Amino acid sequence: MPYSFHEIEKKWQEHWEKNKTFQAKNPVDVSHASDGSAESSPSFGGGKGEAPKFYVLDMFPYPSGSGLHVGHPLGYIATDIFSRYKRLKGFNVLHPMGFDAFGLPAEQYAIQTGQHPAVTTEKNIERYRNQLKQIGLSFDWSREVRTCDPSYYKWTQWIFLKLFSCWYNNKSGKAEPIETLIEEFERNGNREVDASCTEVSCFTAQWWNQMTEPEKQEMLLNYRLAYLSETMVNWCPELGTVLANEEVTNGLSDRGGHPVERKLMKQWQLRITAYAERLLSDLEKIDWPSNIREMQRNWIGRSEGALVKFRVDGHALDLEIFTTRPDTLFGVTFMVLAPEHPHIEKIAAGKYREGVLEYAHRAMNRTERDRLAGAGKISGKFTGAYCIHPFTGQLVQIWVSDYVLAGYGTGAIMAVPAHDTRDYSFAKHFNIPIKKVIRCGENDPECYDGNDGVLINSDFINGLGVRQAINRIIVEIEKQGIGRAKVNYKLHDAVFSRQRYWGEPFPVYYKNGVPYPVDEHALPVTLPKVDKYLPTETGDPPLARAKEWKTPGGYPYEHNTMPGWAGSSWYYLRYEDPHNENVFASSQAVQYWQNVDIYLGGAEHATGHLLYVRFWTKFLHDLGYLPFDEPAKKLINQGMILGEDGEKMSKSRGNVINPDDVINEYGADTFRLYEMFLGPLEQAKPWDTRSIEGVHRFLKKVWRLYHSGKNESQGNNPDDGVFLINGEPPSLPELKILHRAIKKVQDDIEHFAFNTAVSALMVCVNELTDQKCFKKGILETLAILLSPFAPHLAEELWEKMGHRGSISYAPFPDYSDEYLKEDVIKYPVQFNGKMRFMIELPIDYSPPQVEAAVLAAPQAARYLNGNSPRKIIVVPGKIVNVVV
RNA sequence: GCCCGGGUGGCGGAACUGGUAGACGCGCUGGACUCAAAAUCCAGUGGUAGCAAUACCAUGGGGGUUCGAUUCCCUUCCCGGGCACCA
Incomplete structure (x- = not known):
């Protein structure tokens, strides 16, 4: 009897589907437990009380037109093995799959063909789902989510409304309803408020109460966690939309590689900076790869320092700068403004004025890419204006240069060439004096930027070490009212609007030019039909084409849509209660399933998705909707599978391997086993078509182990054996072989070392074959061990051994030390x-x-x-x- | 430039907290079965020398600690990833 994997795999995939084998139960289901499913998680079926939960999640895919290649399922197979293992261990496992279905490719296709993106998307999803099912993945498809589905994005919009209607109170350290802020304004103005907000001037309660409604709304936008504001954004003319920082690399868009420019635009933003500190410090408490945590740390980019104001000579203006080295304040020999700095226009003086404005203009209009290309080349202009040094009273030249970034700190710096290499190069280039204020040793270098040393030439901080000097001078700065200690972050608020069709509409309408939230009960605001998926002639986003698209009250809706990462920032929560129409997920559901236990996906999402999903989780936690404040306890990044040439798989290289072909030739079990056997999960490794024979041979060998009986027409073909196992008691050597395998397989699965687990199974099967062991007592357990890896084959053998239900809920065997010693x-x-x-x-x-x-x-x-x-x-x- | 990973047979990779380097698989060589092939099975397979027992060399290079180092320390080279005027 040959190992006919096609038949077996088809049979069991149908069985699982028909019997809802992998449907996970929510705790509420217990009360009305008779749901007719034949086999499923043992947890709630028998009313024996709650089984421990386990939540295993894969990053859901964007369903692209080209279908899956062999690299995509790697992570899915790994999590599937883990999920199956956890089920055997008695856990109620949540292992869902869904689709990140809004996005550019479907829209570009729509622009070309006029086909509605929903149609393409639906087709692609269908293809993906079928491909995934072929692999025998034990997803609970009844929980599938799609971000483009109105019943899903209703809740994306709902979360947006919450962000819109909250502010971040630094005193309580969390988000709060905007009403609490309004009350405070009415009582005391904003004097006592410590919020994460856009810079606003002080106002009193009286002022507030006298403001008009639009004025109040305008003011509140400075506090809301989702707010509309005029900001410098990454504009990509080719894509016709703005992009978030992490969607741009080296001045080119990640999608398509088009040039990106800086542009001032009114955009929706999310105040993620309010959470910067928590996003940073909570990295300590999650079991994520250290490189991902490091990348997030760098991205958040916390630095401690001080804001210091310098008077501009002859103007009623202060120039505010941020520095991490206030101790070097006495070493300042010039100031530098970013080309975008608003003061330039006001202070550029005399014969310098024209050249300065021209320089600033040119620097500003260069694309990000040009600017990066020119990095290292020193350029700048003296503005003709001076600052007054707050302690020495000396005049300090103000320059403009593109080495100062508008987007960081205040867009202006104090330059200390003796102790900063960039300032030093600039000073050298333009012959500006250099003044040493730190002595670090016998032969000081001309520029020393370390912090071992003693202050000199610095008045009241002379003789202090760097650390003490910083503390001392900050005290003095604050005493004199010329500045304050300040923590600065590289992290920026996230641009949240896109000038695109295929995304979530904002639940926002405009009245007198002021944005108002759509009532929660009127959600979802669904995408209107448009005649074309292009911007209007006047350059408005595609949604502006829907002329009749208005609120019942006749007010126009927002024409921007949300970015791709909106829906993916909370999808893991929807899986916990996917059909709930009243809330995004019931409190029982989130209480039971909690956050993700194992989250698996690519490292390319380190500073995008993985930061946003943490942000939204913390926000919903603040509002009391979630009992946890991190989305995933443990994160694993799977490595890429490279082509046989060792290069990244891509259509253009022609080295793409299609899983359908592999499954067709060798079967899903071989495919699964091979992907795991290739090497460590986290590592990049090349595909090798020849090696797949090895694992396929192994499965045939397993089959033969259970089919060694002779039949009448016994020929030379080893596949001719009939199913034969016996009930004899296992021998000691056989038990040793088995128990060694149990221990190794279990340990390896727990450590996500699937390659060595497969190897352990091979060793076990080889040894049992040598022993000619056909004993039920051994082979039954072996089938269970094998079942997470090669589930179809294991099910078939399990059934042949006389079992009725699925092997998926058999008990994982315990090994006994007695057989190991x-x-x-x-x-x-x-x-x-x-x-x-x-x-x-x-x-x-x-x-x-x-x-x-x-x-x-x-x-x-x-x-x-x-x-x-x-x-x-x-x-x-x-x-x-x-x-x- | 800075920060992470990683360099082990012809190839993918194994090796627990320092304890037989090369598990498992691929490939290759020889053999069995067969008219032949496929499939399967058996034996061998890091390098050098030797008929062999065996000896020496070997985990990117160099140095060190140790009874003993792929593993720890220093130094250097190469590959992959991330960040990059962040004041």
């Missing part, structure tokens, strides 16, 4: 660290006994060479080393 051990014997021979000794020999036995061994004499050993090291159970 040996009573003799083969000691490797080294002489001077070189392995010379093996000697078999009883396990319980004491070191002196081992020593004696080794020296008495016949082989020992030739290495001793008549000498007596100087020293003998015996590591019990491990090794013996004789030093001669």
Whole structure:
């Protein structure tokens, strides 16, 4: 009987689907437990109380037109093995799949063909789902989510409304309803408010109460966590839309590689900076790869320092700068403004004015890419204006240069060429004086930017160390009212609007030019039909084409849509209660399933999705909707599968391997096993079509182990055996083989070391084959061990052994130490660290006994060479080393 | 430039907290079965020398700690990833 994987796999995939084998139960289902499913999680079926939950999640895919390639399922297979393992271990496992279905490719296709993106998307999803099902993945498809589905994006919009209607209170350290802020404004103005907000000037309660409604709304936008504001954005003319920082690399869009410019535009933004500190510090408490955490740390980019104001000479203006080294304040010899700095226009003076404005204009209009290309080249202009040094009263030149970034700090710096390499190069280039204020040793370099040293030439901080000097001068700065200590972040608020059709509409309408939230009960605001998916002639987003698209009250809706990452920032929560029409997920559901236990996906989402999903989780936690404030306890990044040429798989290289073809030729079980056997999950590794034969052979060998019986027409073909296992009691060697495998497979799965788990299964099967072991007591357990990896084959064998239901909920075997321990051990014997021979000794020999036995061994004499050993090291159970 | 990973047979990779380097698989060589092939099975397979027992060399290079180092330390080279005027 040959191993006919096609039949077997089809049979069991249908069985799982028909019997809803992998449907996970929510705790509420217990009360009305008779749901008619034949087999499923043991947890709530028998009313035996709650099984422990386990939530295993894959990053959901964007369903592209080209379908899956062999690299995509790698992570899905890994999580599937883990999920199946956890089910065997008695957990109620949540293992869902869905689709990140809004996005550019479907829209570009729509622009070209006029086909509605929903149609293309639907088709692609269909294809993806079928491909995934073919692999035998144990997803609970009844929980599938799609971000483009109105019943899903209703809740994306709902979360947006919450963000819109909240502000971040730094005093309580969390988000709060905007009403609490309004009350405070009405009572005390904003004097006492400590919020994460856009810079606003102080106002009193009286002022507030006298403001008009639009004025109030305008003011509140400075506080809301979702707000509309005029900001510098990354504009991509080719895509006709703005992009978030993490969607741009080296001045090119990640999607398509088009040039990106800086542009001032009114856009929706999310105040993620309010959460910067928590996003940073909570990295400590999650089990994520250190490189991902490091990338997030860098992205958030916290630095401690001070804001200091310098008077501009002859103007009623202050120039505010941020510095991490206020201790070097006495070393300032010039100031530098970013080309975008608003003061330039006001202070550029006399004969310098024209050149300065021209320079600033040119620098500003260069694309991000040009600017990066020119990095390292020094350029700048003296504005003709001066600052007054707050402590010395000396005049300090103000320059403009593109080495100062508008987007960081205040867009202006104090330059200390003696202690900053960039300032130093600039000063050298333009012949500006350099003043040392730190002595670090005997022969000081001309520019020293370290912080070991003692302050000199610095008035009241002379003689102090850098650390003390910083503290001391900040006290003085604050006392004199010229500045304050400040923590600065590289992280920016996230641009949240896109000038696109295929995304979530904002639940926002405009009245008198002021944005108002759509009532929660009127959600979802669904996408209107448009005649074309292009911007209007006047350059408005595609949604502006829907002229009749208005609120019942006749007000126009927002024409922007949300970015791709909106829907993916909370999807893991929807899986917990996917059909709930009243809330995004019930409190029982989130209480039971909690956050994700294992989250698996690519490292390319480190500073995008993985930061946003943490942000939204913390926000919903603040509002009391979630009992946890991190989305995933443990994160694993799977490595890429490269083409056979060792290059990244891509259509253009022609090295793409299609999983359908592999499954067709070898079956899903072989495919699964092979992807795992390829190497460590996290590592990048090349595909090798030849090696797949090896795992396929292994599965055939497994099959034969259960089919070694002879039938009448016994020929030479080993596939001719009939199913045969017997009930004889297993022998000790057989039990040893089995229990070694149980332990190894279990340990390896727990550590996500699937490659070595497969190897352990191979060893076990090889050894059992050598033993000619056809005993039920062994082979039954072996089938369970195998079932997470090759579930179809395992199900088939399980059924043949007389079991009725699915193997998916069989108990994972316990190994017993009794079968793992040996009573003799083969000691490797080294002489001077070189392995010379093996000697078999009883396990319980004491070191002196081992020593004696080794020296008495016949082989020992030739290495001793008549000498007596100087020293003998015996590591019990491990090794013996004789030093001669 | 800075920060992370990683360099082990012809190839993918194994090796627990320092303890037999090369598990498992691919490939290759020889053999069995067969008219032949496929499939399957058996034996061998890091390098050099030797008929062999065996010896020496070997985990990117160099140095060190240790009875003993792929594993720890220093140094250097190469590859992959991330960040990059962040004041």
